[in-house]
Amino acid sequence: MDFSYSKSVDDKWRKIWEERKTYKFNEDSDKPKYYLLEMFSYPSASKLHMGHWWNYSLPDSFGRMKRMQGYNVFQPMGFDAFGLPAENYAIKTGIHPKDSTQKNIETMEEQLKQLGATYDWDYEIKTNEEEYYKWTQWVFLKLYEKGLAYRKDAPVNYCPHCQTVLANEQASGGECERCHTKVEHKHLTQWFFKITDYADKLLEGLKDLDWPERTKRIQTNWIGKNTGAKVVFNVEGHDEKIEVFTTRVDTLMGVTYVVLAPENELVDKITTADQKGEIEDYKQKVLHLSEIDRTSTVREKTGAFTGAYAIHPLTKKRVPVYISDYVLASYGTGAVMAVPAHDERDYAFAKKFGLEIKEVIKSPDGETTLPYTSSGVLVNSGEFDGLESGKAKLAIVEKLKQNGLGEMTTTYRLRDWLISRQRYWGAPIPVVYCEHCGIVPVPESQLPVKLPYNVDFKPTGKSPLYYCDEFVNTTCPKCGAKARRETDTLDTFVCSSWYYLRYLDPHNSKAPFDKAKVDKFMPVDKYVGGVEHAAMHLLYARFIYKALGDMGYVSGQEPFKSLIHQGTILGADGQKMSKSLGNTVSADEYVAKFGSDVFRTYLGFGFSYTEGGPWSDDGILAINKFFQKVAKVFENFYDLKSNENKQVDEELEVWLNKTIKNVTEDMENFQFNTSIARLMELTSAITKYQTRKDRNYEQEKHTVYSYAKLLAPLMPHYMEDVWEKLGHETSIFDEAWPKYDISKTVAKQVEIAVQVNGQIRARINIPADSSDEDMKKLALENQSVQNYTNGKQIKKVICIKNRLVNIVV
């Protein structure tokens, strides 16, 4: 019988699986649920690339093992289909995004099927379809009702290349997340989600998640919780008050001036008549600076004097009020108390503008060069002199509190999520503007607000919907008067912030999802996707899930219980694969040549899943060879006639039990490379056994069957085929995952190392699980050990079971 593997095996089983509905998901199964999810992908024009294979094939192997372990595994697939590339493509070629997206999805579906994953395509979702985005709009409405969606005039990040505003997360580092163009600052009225209301919950929830520490760190930093004090400065001759946020309230007595952000509303109110001109000039100058320039740390400090004076809350001394762009409008209160002696920025500014520098903290060793920014002991601070920074903070805040001029407070770096985009290819924001009623949300019964097909894609900086009269002109749902629709669309990250819920009930036309189904299958047990989403998708999804939870639509606290980031497969040159570098490797080519399973197994063997690495052609040839050895094992067994030999070969038995144990543990941890290494060892062990004359049929059958099951998740088409050739009519994936006997994972005789003073001096064979006493006795009897111990006093003997003995002399 020919047990060899070829591409035709893939084709054969893909067809049979489809016909037999092998991977039909049964919602009502009473097996324990396992929700396995890989981040869905954008339908790109090119074929499935290495990244897709890497992201989807090996997690599917993991899922197959879970299935064999008796779980009801739910592993859906779909498309994050709205977004800029399709729209830009339309601008370039005139092909409508809906058409190009549809075509790309069809190609990708076909290709994903080649991967041989256990997706049940009945659960597929596409975020650009009405039946999906209707409910994305519903999510918006619910957040609006709850006061979590609002519209405001604010300085926002604008990408001149994509011609749309961006969320803070998508403009980090001053660059557009998509095209890396430098973002500009604009003052615009936009829609936001109030993610800041959840800052604390998002932070707290991280604690119990089985997520990579790095990712938790990124989110923690992004949320940026900071505790400090709020201090109030009255303004001389005004009712206005300036509130500042500081983490160093211990330096309060060193304040010699106050600085407002140029955008701070107070600026216009307190600026004196003769300083008006200078202040206006400065504000104009700042407005024209790019984000990059403005936040550059090497640029010299600039600013302007408002002419106003603030009153120090404790000394009642008057200090000048300046504006400067080193103060950010969007962090804290948009105003700072300046302590030039103990803050580098304040110091630089004071030097430039000739302002007073008052030292109030001494380092514990007395040596202090300004600016001194660490904590220390207070001086020149009146009643607080001699206090250490930590105690001084408490004492000063206490004093401020008595006067109603300050208190402890917390700020966050996190900003509200800007969700409107001036682009066509997204879900329309379901809102109309009525002359009488103002902002009116579209009632749920009128959803979806359909995206019109006939629009002009010319880029103008406004959404193409703005020029589409049939879309814009409508009537007010409240009063029936003429009204205009909102023409911005939703950030595509809104679509992907709840898709894991829709997967569970994708065709529900009455609701976004059935709560009972969601309660049964959430949270996602294992989520696999790229680390680049740490401060975007993964944060947004958690927020939306928590918000929906607070409204009673879902029950849990966190959507993704356990998270894994796949690494990146690089080009052979160690660089990221890119067309411009010409180092791309086509997955298709290799799949066509070696078959889907060889390709998958190579990916599993050649790299650590979470790290990835450079591609190598030699590696895949080695795996192809391995497949031939696997075939040999089954051929040898197939030719063996049933016999009466009951002699159990201990060595083979140990190999099998050990391998089952290691493979199970390694697969559980996404360590496919070591799993495959162990399976290669087992292959050699079986092959070696098969050269013997006294083969035990029953033992070999048990071994070979278990072996096939262990290989099955990594080579699904191939092992399904083998299973059939071995005479089975049911799927190997309906078999139970092999179990091991822990007592049979170690041989009866083991070789241990004997050390003298930590140096290995001998290796001896002893019975497994020997007691410490026996190990000690056997070790000390050994001749070469005695060469080192003779005439010396033995101080101590350390015994590690089945491993080593260390004799200290």
Added chain:
RNA sequence: GCUGGUGUGGCGAAAUGGCAGACGCACGGGACUCAAAAUCCCGCGAGGGCAACUUCAUGUGGGUUCGACUCCCACCACCAGCACCA
């Protein structure tokens, strides 16, 4: 600047504080062959020794320990994230 990660043969990489380099690639030797390919067997960190053996080796320098790739401290290099966040 701050934070995090990584550093082991010619290469991809393994190692609950317990025999460093599993598994594989490449390489060398041998068997089979008229020959080659394929396959199989042996070797393969570096130095020294005919040899049994022995010394040195996990980025560098210290430390803890009977014993350290693993834990602690300092440093170097590379990568990533954040960065005028008060």
